[in-house]
Amino acid sequence: MLPFLVTLFWGCLFLTITSGFSNLTLESERKTDLFSTNPELSMHLVDDRGQISTLAALAKQQNKVLVTEFIYTQCRTLCLALGEYFQQAQTQISTQGLDKKIHLLSISFDVAQDNPERLLGYRKRMHADENIWSLATMQSSNDLAAAKDKLGLIVLATQFKEFVHNSAFLVISNQGKLLGIYDDEDIQGALVMAKQHSEKL
C-alpha cells in the first residue's frame, strides 16, 4: 500500500506541474495558457514617429491582424534572425496582396535605450515597408512589467547593455486581442493563422 501511495503522490505532482505531461518547460506552459485566454493587450507603445498609443488601439486603427515580435534595436544575435523572418514575411505579404489584411509589428523592450530615432535606424537597416511593418518601443518600464507578467516575456539583462530574451510570434486580432503565439521558428504558422483570421474581416 505504502509504495503505491508514494507513487500516486508523485504521479499527481508530475501531472500538476506539467499540466498532464504536456508542458515540460515553462515556455510551453506560457504558450498553452495564452492560447486559451485571449487577453486584450493594453500596453502603451511609442512608434518611430514618436506617436503614443496602446497595442489594442494600434490594431483597431490599422484594422488588420497583427503579427508581433519582441526585439531591441541593438541586438546582434536572436533579433537578427527574428528580423530576417519578418523580412520574409514582408515579401510574402506584399506578393500575396495581403497588405490590407495583415500587418507586422516589432516591439522593442529596451525601454531605457530605444527611442524613435533608433527605431528609424532599425527600419532602414531592415528595409521595413511602412505600410506592412511598424516599429514601436514600450513607453515605460510598467509596460515591460505588464508584458512580462501577462505575456510571459522574459528579458534578462547581461553585461554591456545587452539582453537575453525569449522569442515568439504573437498573432493579435484587429480588436487587439491575442489570438495565438508561435515559436520563433514558426513564422509560417503565425502567418497562416493571421491569414485565416483576416479572411473574416
Add this chain to the structure above:
Amino acid sequence: MWTNVKKIPINSTQTLAFSTLSLALAIAPSLPMFRFLIASSMTFHMLVQIPLLVIAGYFLSKQLSVNIVNQPLYFYLSCWLWVLLASMFWMLPISLDKALLDPNWDIFKILTLLISGFLLRSALAGPKILSLFFIGSTVMMLFFIGYFYQDSELRLCNSYLIESQKTAGLGLFIMALLLLIASILKLRKDISNKII
C-alpha cells in the same frame, strides 16, 4: 585492501554540527539575501543546493537516530521510490523555473528534498538488491538528463542562460560518473566482505 581502512567514529556532537551546518547551507540559497546564487546559475541550483538538501536530510535522520533496520520490504521500497521520483521531479526544467519564480514551490522543493535525504538513509539500510536497482536507475537518469541538457540547443529554463544549462548538464554527467564509480567500489567491498 578495503578491510584495512579504519572507520573514523563520528560522535553525536559532530552529527549535530554536520546536520545543522548542512541544513543552514542548503536552505540559505532560497533566502532573499542569497537568492542570486540559484537565480544566476543553474549549476548551483541543481548541483549544489539540491544535493545539499538531500545531504541535510540524511544527517537529520542520523541525528534523530531513526530505526532503519529490520523493516518490512515495502518500507524500503517506498523510501527508494520517494528518492527516485523526487530527484526526477526536481530535474524537470519546469520544476526548476517554478521553484525560482514561486516561493511556494521553493518551500515544497526544500521539504520534499529534505524528506528524500531522510528516507535515503533508511533506503540504503534495506536489501542490497533494491539499492542496486534504484542506484542504477538514478545513475542512468543522471547520465541521460546530463547529456540532454548539454546537447539541447533550446533554452529549457526561462530563468537560465543556455551556457548555464550546458554547464549544469556537464555537472550532472560528472555526478553520474562519480556515483557510478562509488557504487562499483562499494559493491566490490561488499562482495569481498561476503555481505552479498
